[in-house]
Amino acid sequence: MTVLAQNSRTLQRLALMAVVMFGFGFALVPFYYRICEALGVNNLVGRADASVRNTQVDYSRSVSVEFDTNTRDLPWTFRALSNVRSIHPGELVQVDFEVRNQRGEAVTGQAIPSFSPARAAQYFHKLECFCFERQTLKAGERRVMPVVFVLDRSIPSELGTVTLSYTFFDVPAADAAAGGRRS
C-alpha cells in the first residue's frame, strides 16, 4: 500500500474516532441519568417519593393495641378480625370487626367504645368507626366494619399496651331506658 493510501485510511479512522467521540459527549446525557438512577444518587424522582412518605410516623417505637368486643342484650356475635396489633404512633391503622345477627328479624344496635387505661382515650384519633352511627342488621346478616385510627405521637411511652373495647347495645332498649328522649 502506498503512503498516500495508508494516510487516507488513517485519516478516515481518526475522523471516525472524532465523530464517535462527538456522539459520546451526547451519550453522556442519558448515561448520566441512568447511572444516577442505578446508584440512587441525584434522583429527583426518588426523592419526591420519599417526601410523600409520612414523616409523622414514629418508627422508633411501637404500641401494642388489643381489641376487645362485647354485646349487651343483643342476639349478635361480635369479634375483631385481629385481636392485637403492634402500631407505630402516628401510623394510620385500619382494623376490621365482624358482626352477625343471629335472630330472624332486623335488629338495630350501637357500639360504645371504652379504653383501658382510660387516659389512652385522648391519644386515639378515629377517622372512621362503625360506632359513629347505629347499625341495623337484617335477619341473619353478617357485616365487616372498619375502624380507622391514628395513635397520637405524643402518647406516653409508658402506655406500652392499650386495650380498645367495644360493646354493642340494643338501641330500642337503650332508647326506652332513656325515657323516650329520641323523638
Add this chain to the structure above:
Amino acid sequence: MASIPGHADAGHGHEHEHHHPTGFMRWVTTTNHKDIGSMYLWFSFAMFLVGGVMALVIRAELFKPGLQFVEPEFFNQMTTLHGLIMVFGAIMPAFVGFANWQIPLMIGASDMAFARMNNWSFWLLPPAGTLLVLSLFMPGGSGGVGWTLYPPLSTQMGIGMDFMIFAVHILGMSSIMGSINIVTTILNMRAPGMTLMKMPLFCWTWLITAYLVIAVMPVLAGAVTMILCDRHFGTSFFNAAGGGDPVLYQHVFWFFGHPEVYIIAIPAFGVVSQIIPAFSRKPLFGYASMVYATSSIAILSFIVWAHHMYTTGMPVAGQLYFMYATMLIAIPTGVKVFNWVATLYRGSLSFEAPMLFSLGFLFLFTLGGFSGLVLSMTAVDVQLHDTYYVVAHFHYVMVAGALFSAFGGVYYWLPKWTGHMYDEGLAKLHFWLSLIFFNVTFFVQHFLGLAGMPRRIPDYAPQFAEFNMISSIGAFGFGLTQLLFLYVVIKCIKGGPKAAAKPWDGAEGLEWTVPSPAPYHTFETPPVVK
C-alpha cells in the same frame, strides 16, 4: 543521509515551486510544515500577549482591596477570556507549532501527511481568536462565566457568549485536524528504520497527546453545543426548570477538561525530554519507561475527571474513588520526574538557556504536582475549592510547566529555525527574570488560598492585601519580561553568530543532520536510520 537544499535553487527540478506566491499570499497559501509551524508559534505568542494583558488587568484590579479600575462584570470577562485564550490560543497552538516544525524533521519525513489540511487547521485559528476578542465588544460584553463555561450562568449570558461558543467550536476543529495530521504523520511517514521505539520522545508525547485531542475535543464541542441549544433552541440539557441538570455539564466538561490539562502538559514533557539529555550529554534515562509512563498518564486522565467537582454533592464512594484514582497519577508522573533527574545524574551538564528553562520546569512543575496532590484529597479540596490555592496550583503546572518548557524549546531549536545563535546572555536574563517574577506572582497565592481568598472575585478582604500586592508586582514584572523574549527572538531572526548544523554538542536526532537554518524542503529522500 540525504538532505535536499531547497529554496536557493528552486526552479530546477522543483516544479511545485514555480507558482509559489510571495508576500502575504505565501503565508495564506503555504502548505510547508516549517511555514505553518512558524505561523503557529507567532500566533500563539500574539495570543499569549493578549491573554497576558488580560491577566495584568486582573492583577491591577487586585493590587489593592476595593474596586479600582474595572467593573466586576468586566473583571469576570477578563478571567474568562484570559483562561480561554491562554489554554486554546496560546499554549495548545505553541506546541502544535513545535510539532509542525519538529516532527517531520525528527522522523525524517518531507512534510506533514496532509499539507493542505495543515494549512487549514492553522488558518482556522485567527478567526477563532478574533471571535474571542470581539466578544468583548458585543452588547453586554463577553461571557463572564469562567473558562469552564458552567451553566446556568453560561445559558443566560448575552451574545458575547455565542461568540465564545463558536470560537471554541472552531478552535476544537483546528486542534482535531492538527492532531489527525500529527498521528498520521508519525504512524505512516517515518523514515526507514525509524521504529516507534526509536522515535525521539517528543514525537511519542505528541502521538499520545494527539490521540487525547481526538478523543476529548469532540466531547467539549458537544458540551458547548448543548449550551448553545439550551440558549437558543429550547432544549433543557442543563436547565433545571426543564428537567435538565447543570451538574451534568460539569461532568461532560471535565471529561474533556482533565485530559485537556495533559494535552497541555504532555508535549511539554516531550520538549523537556529532548533538552535535558542534550545538555547532560547523556541519553535519556529510561526511554521505554518514559513512553509507558506517558501512556499511563494519558489513560488515567480519562477516569479522574470528577476531582474537579468534589463540592457538587457526589456520594462519598464516588469522592473516594476519584481521590484514589487521582493520586494514582502521581506514580507515572513520579517515574518521569525520576527519569529526568536520573538523566542529569553524573551528566556533563552545561546551563544554556534551554537547559535553564528545563530545570526550572522540572523544579516548579514538580512543586505544582505536589500542590495538585494536596488538592486531590477530597477533605482538603472541599476547603480549598475555588480559592487562590487552586489558581497557584494550575499556574505552576501551566506557566512553569508548559510555558517554561515552550521557552526552552524555542531557545533549543531557534538556531535550527533561523540559522543564527540567539543572544545567550539576554536569554539567560529572560530565564532568571521569568523564574523570579513567576514565583513572586504565584508562590504567595498558595498562602492566599490557604487563608481562604476566593478566586474570580474583583474585591477581597483587607487581610489579603499584602500578598495580593506582591503578586501583582510579580505579574507586571513577568509580563514585561516576556517583551525581552520577543526582543531576543527578533534579534536572533535578524542576525547573530552563524549556527552550526548541530549547535548543541550533546543533541541527538535527525533534525541536527540538516543544515541550519533548515532548508525549505528537507528529507525529500527519506534518510535511513540504523
